[in-house]
Amino acid sequence: MMKKTLAVFMVAVFLLTIAVPLASNTEDTDAAGNTIIIESSPDFAPYDYYYGTEFAGIDMDILRAISNDIGKKIEFRPNDFGSILTSVTQHKCDMGASGFTITEERKESVLFTDDYALIRQVVVAKAGLDIKTIDDIRGKTIAAQNGTSGADYAEGVTSNLRLHSGYAQVVLDILNGVAFCEVVDDAVGMAQVSAYPDQLAIYDVLTDAEDEHYGFIFAKDNVALYNEFNESLKRLKADGTVGKIVQYYVDNNYSPNTPSYFNQVKTLFVLTPEDSPYTYKAQGRNAGIDVDILSAVAKEMDYRISFIPSKRVDFVDKITFTPSYIGADVTISSDVPEGTMFVPSGVTDSLTVVTRSGTSVDDLAGKNVAVLSFSAASEYMVGKGASEVREYVLATDAVTDLLNETRDCIVVDTTMAKSLSARYPGMLSMSEPVTADDYVKRGYMLSADAGDLADAVSAALTKVKDSGEVKNILDYYAGDSFDMTQSSYYYSEPNGFFEKLYDKFMKDFIDNDGYKHILTGLGNTVKITLIALCIGTVIGILAAAIMSIHAETGKLLIPHMICRFYVTIIRGTPVLVQLLIIYYVILVDFASNAILIAAIAFGLNSGAYVSEIVRSGINSVPKGQMEAARSLGLSTRQSMTSVVIPQAIRNILPALGNEGISLLKETSVAGYIAIVDLTKAADIIRMNTYDALLPLLVIAVIYLAMVLVLQFLIKKLERRLNSAY
Amino acid sequence: MPTETNNPEYLIEIKNLKKSFGDNEVLKDINLNVRKGEVISVIGPSGCGKSTFIRLIMMLEKATGGAIVLDGENILDPKSDQNKARARIGMVFQSFNLFPHMTVKQNITLAPVKLGLMSKEDADRKAMELLQRIGLADKADQHPARLSGGQQQRVAIVRALAMNPEIMLFDEPTSALDPEMVGEVLGLIKDLAESGMTMIIVTHEMGFARDVSDRVLFFNGGYIAEANTPEELFGNPQDARLKEFLSKVL
Ligand SMILES: Nc1ncnc2c1ncn2[C@@H]1O[C@H](COP(=O)(O)OP(=O)(O)OP(=O)(O)O)[C@@H](O)[C@H]1O
Numbered sequence: 001m002m003k004k005t006l007a008v009f010m011v012a013v014f015l016l017t018i019a020v021p022l023a024s025n026t027e028d029t030d031a032a033g034n035t036i037i038i039e040s041s042p043d044f045a046p047y048d049y050y051y052g053t054e055f056a057g058i059d060m061d062i063l064r065a066i067s068n069d070i071g072k073k074i075e076f077r078p079n080d081f082g083s084i085l086t087s088v089t090q091h092k093c094d095m096g097a098s099g100f101t102i103t104e105e106r107k108e109s110v111l112f113t114d115d116y117a118l119i120r121q122v123v124v125a126k127a128g129l130d131i132k133t134i135d136d137i138r139g140k141t142i143a144a145q146n147g148t149s150g151a152d153y154a155e156g157v158t159s160n161l162r163l164h165s166g167y168a169q170v171v172l173d174i175l176n177g178v179a180f181c182e183v184v185d186d187a188v189g190m191a192q193v194s195a196y197p198d199q200l201a202i203y204d205v206l207t208d209a210e211d212e213h214y215g216f217i218f219a220k221d222n223v224a225l226y227n228e229f230n231e232s233l234k235r236l237k238a239d240g241t242v243g244k245i246v247q248y249y250v251d252n253n254y255s256p257n258t259p260s261y262f263n264q265v266k267t268l269f270v271l272t273p274e275d276s277p278y279t280y281k282a283q284g285r286n287a288g289i290d291v292d293i294l295s296a297v298a299k300e301m302d303y304r305i306s307f308i309p310s311k312r313v314d315f316v317d318k319i320t321f322t323p324s325y326i327g328a329d330v331t332i333s334s335d336v337p338e339g340t341m342f343v344p345s346g347v348t349d350s351l352t353v354v355t356r357s358g359t360s361v362d363d364l365a366g367k368n369v370a371v372l373s374f375s376a377a378s379e380y381m382v383g384k385g386a387s388e389v390r391e392y393v394l395a396t397d398a399v400t401d402l403l404n405e406t407r408d409c410i411v412v413d414t415t416m417a418k419s420l421s422a423r424y425p426g427m428l429s430m431s432e433p434v435t436a437d438d439y440v441k442r443g444y445m446l447s448a449d450a451g452d453l454a455d456a457v458s459a460a461l462t463k464v465k466d467s468g469e470v471k472n473i474l475d476y477y478a479g480d481s482f483d484m485t486q487s488s489y490y491y492s493e494p495n496g497f498f499e500k501l502y503d504k505f506m507k508d509f510i511d512n513d514g515y516k517h518i519l520t521g522l523g524n525t526v527k528i529t530l531i532a533l534c535i536g537t538v539i540g541i542l543a544a545a546i547m548s549i550h551a552e553t554g555k556l557l558i559p560h561m562i563c564r565f566y567v568t569i570i571r572g573t574p575v576l577v578q579l580l581i582i583y584y585v586i587l588v589d590f591a592s593n594a595i596l597i598a599a600i601a602f603g604l605n606s607g608a609y610v611s612e613i614v615r616s617g618i619n620s621v622p623k624g625q626m627e628a629a630r631s632l633g634l635s636t637r638q639s640m641t642s643v644v645i646p647q648a649i650r651n652i653l654p655a656l657g658n659e660g661i662s663l664l665k666e667t668s669v670a671g672y673i674a675i676v677d678l679t680k681a682a683d684i685i686r687m688n689t690y691d692a693l694l695p696l697l698v699i700a701v702i703y704l705a706m707v708l709v710l711q712f713l714i715k716k717l718e719r720r721l722n723s724a725y
Numbered sequence: 726m727p728t729e730t731n732n733p734e735y736l737i738e739i740k741n742l743k744k745s746f747g748d749n750e751v752l753k754d755i756n757l758n759v760r761k762g763e764v765i766s767v768i769g770p771s772g773c774g775k776s777t778f779i780r781l782i783m784m785l786e787k788a789t790g791g792a793i794v795l796d797g798e799n800i801l802d803p804k805s806d807q808n809k810a811r812a813r814i815g816m817v818f819q820s821f822n823l824f825p826h827m828t829v830k831q832n833i834t835l836a837p838v839k840l841g842l843m844s845k846e847d848a849d850r851k852a853m854e855l856l857q858r859i860g861l862a863d864k865a866d867q868h869p870a871r872l873s874g875g876q877q878q879r880v881a882i883v884r885a886l887a888m889n890p891e892i893m894l895f896d897e898p899t900s901a902l903d904p905e906m907v908g909e910v911l912g913l914i915k916d917l918a919e920s921g922m923t924m925i926i927v928t929h930e931m932g933f934a935r936d937v938s939d940r941v942l943f944f945n946g947g948y949i950a951e952a953n954t955p956e957e958l959f960g961n962p963q964d965a966r967l968k969e970f971l972s973k974v975l
């Protein structure tokens with residue numbers, strides 16, 4: 001038995017030795033302590049959000065610019081929006097950046113920097129609703145994030161408020177129909193809508209909402225750091241850096257699928273007109289020949305790809321302003337717009353004449369002809385003697401005018417012609433192609449300054465072509481006459497329950513690196529549990545020994561009373577309340593190692609339960625054992641440690657194991673003090689994908705698996721212990 | 726009147742010892758002097774306070790009054806080092822009270838080593854010597870649960886002996902044993918008696934008490950009702966209660 005006790009003890013020591021260094025490594029605060037810890041609620045695109053596992057957004061990037069400017073390291077830490085202000089005033093972190101609207105009320109507790117963003121409140125609700133004035137939302141169930149201007153505003157409009165700690169829940173409320181709408185900062189609303197373009201819409205009806213300005217917040221006594229940041233912010237506003245960052249996010253339509261401004265290199269940004277078989281949306285996802293070719297190119301280059309809906313008219317402006325952009329779905333023309341260049345995709349096409357069904361146009365002379373802007377048709381029509389050639393931005397407008405006989409025909413790329421025939425079944429006729437098959441040369445528009453990018457794209461494109469992938473893609477779309485309903489070659493719309501589940505799983509855990517959050521969270525949960533278990537066991541045994549010695553001898557009255565007090569308080573209050581009290585009240589000055597604080601809090605909590613378990617274990621050892629030990633001349637303490645406690649521990653190991661299991665599960669509230677534990681990791685994924693089911697299901701399975709493993713070990717231990725000494 | 730002076734002839738002097746549990750006055754006034762090497766048996770009806778008496782000497786209970794003087798020092802005095810005094814007294818319980826989580830040898834060596842009286846090696850050697858003497862050397866590395874009751878009680882005796890006690894206390898050492906094992910334990914105690922160990926034995930085995938004791942005490946009503954040599958006490962009892970008691974047990 002001695003050996004077994006020793007083994008158990010050694011395992012405990014071993015766990016402690018691995019756990020403690022792990023714990024101290026968790027925060028990147030360097031030894032000099034000059035990393036600035038910034039808390040933010042990363043569910044606030046376009047200001048604060050996770051792109052994969054990296055913080056992105058306007059706030060984050062302005063702070064990165066400031067960090068470069070003043071030469072100080074910064075580190076972002078996620079926390080609930082409602083908790084950040086307290087965190088700042090209590091010096092749990094150095095500053096807060098989470099779209100804080102500058103208000104007189106907040107100014108009483110924190111210092112605000114100059115403003116860096118101007119926003120207004122808007123209404124976000126399901127798309128297609130008839131919301132015309134503020135009266136249309138009065139009295140309805142309105143969701144909002146706790147502590148925001150939106151919540152304040154909504155309070156004045158309805159009594160049916162649903163306040164949440166994060167925007168993921170707010171959006172889910174609307175998607176699930178639990179809330180009618182939300183009141184939210186305009187840019188944030190736009191980001192939400194861009195995540196759910198088919199389901200959500202912005203209703204700009206809050207005419208009485210005032211302009212609001214965002215600022216970063218600092219503790220009142222943190223004046224030196226505040227000044228340093230504010231001066232830098234002023235400089236960066238003046239030199240246009242802030243404007244560039246904001247513009248970058250605007251250009252990306254505030255999409256939460258936009259990486260940090262400072263980390264763009266790894267992404268192909270593709271401008272998509274979304275109106276032809278080359279780029280379009282099917283079931284809310286990007287699809288089309290160019291979408292797939294460029295996806296293959298990006299994969300070949302080991303880049304991510306991000307699609308930005310954009311009109312062709314704006315291509316030149318956008319591309320010259322942001323040289324990393326690539327315009328897709330482009331016809332290569334002989335005159336290259338200033339500041340741009342073309343990269344041919346190798347895809348070619350002919351022109352075809354489209355007419356009303358049953359009619360045909362053999363000679364274009366004297367005809368009233370429709371063509372599409374930026375297509376090869378305008379050039380083709382030169383010298384054909386048409387009575388009128390009208391350019392259309394949208395093919396559908398051209399078809400409308402054709403059908404109502406305003407135009408006689410449309411001269412258009414054959415691919416597009418086929419697409420229109422498929423989309424207007426039985427209404428259009430197509431001629432044989434009127435040009436050679438390679439009359440129209442397709443390709444991409446890049447900035448003239450993006451020579452390296454152009455070379456890289458060309459090289460990758462050659463490889464993709466050589467591998468036969470481009471042909472596969474073209475065949476794939478041709479199979480359905482380019483009717484623009486097919487999903488991407490690389491992505492098939494999930495069918496049935498399991499495929500949909502798989503699709504969600506990929507989105508939640510793989511595509512956005514969600515599994516990394518889960519791993520981080522799992523690591524922290526395990527760390528907290530192990531350290532807390534060690535702390536709890538030590539405290540518990542100590543307290544139990546003190547109380548038992550007191551019961552035995554009447555000595556140690558004061559320590560005994562302290563122990564009783566401790567056990568009563570801990571067992572009588574919720575663990576979350578204890579955690580918050582320790583974090584916000586007791587260990588206020590305990591730097592920023594939240595994980596250690598959590599481990600201490602849970603350890604203290606567990607200790608009370610362990611002490612009761614150990615006490616019952618001590619009582620389960622027959623009195624004669626103590627008496628025999630004492631009659632040999634051992635002191636009460638020696639008798640306790642050598643004779644009673646070893647037997648007691650053996651009796652209570654199963655109960656201690658169960659306490660370990662409870663502890664593991666209880667750590668799931670650690671997220672309340674800005675720790676990414678397993679539960680918080682699921683939260684973060686939900687913030688990114690607005691999917692609540694799978695992340696929660698997955699962490700539930702992980703918790704369950706850990707508990708089952710623990711239970712198995714306890715069972716095994718129990719079986720070994722049940723075989724007599 | 727108790728004698729206040731210590732007689733060096735006596736190893737232990739017990740003076741006016743009293744013990745009450747609440748209103749229950751179990752021991753009212755016990756006086757006893759024990760010579761070195763003397764073997765004393767304690768008999769009496771159930772509940773008369775025999776165990777309480779033994780436990781008071783071992784300081785497992787707190788006396789209500791009186792003194793127990795060991796080598797000139799009153800061990801009931803709160804200022805005296807009771808742990809040290811306990812180490813000088815050996816005790817054997819009715820229910821053996823071996824430590825189930827330790828081997829037989831560990832049971833024996835625990836206290837001498839923990840208290841720094843012997844090195845681990847010396848304690849081991851001594852334990853093996855003692856076990857050899859009682860024929861249980863082959864059980865040294867087994868846990869008590871594997872031993873018979875008689876073997877366990879002999880180990881318990883040896884465990885107490887390992888501390889080299891000046892006096893041994895026994896509280897009905899055989900009452901928890903199956904009849905066929907009583908002999909081996911009594912045999913060991915008898916050997917001890919013959920080797921000159923000072924002993925106080927609470928027993929129901931009258932034959933054994935007669936055989937081994939120098940003096941037999943009959944406890945009744947909170948007092949030592951009669952004390953005499955075994956021949957006199959059993960052969961010619963004076964106290965009426967003693968007569969009645971003997972008529973029942975003999
Ligand atoms: N811890 C205790 N608390 C209260 N009363 C006790 C306690 N221990 C013993 N007593 C009482 O003291 C009296 C003497 O008990 P004790 O065990 O000393 O008797 P005994 O002579 O050893 O009897 P037996 O022959 O049955 O062992 C009994 O009435 C018993 O109920």
Ligand SMILES: [Mg+2]
Pocket residue numbers: 775776777896897
């Ligand atoms: Mg008794």
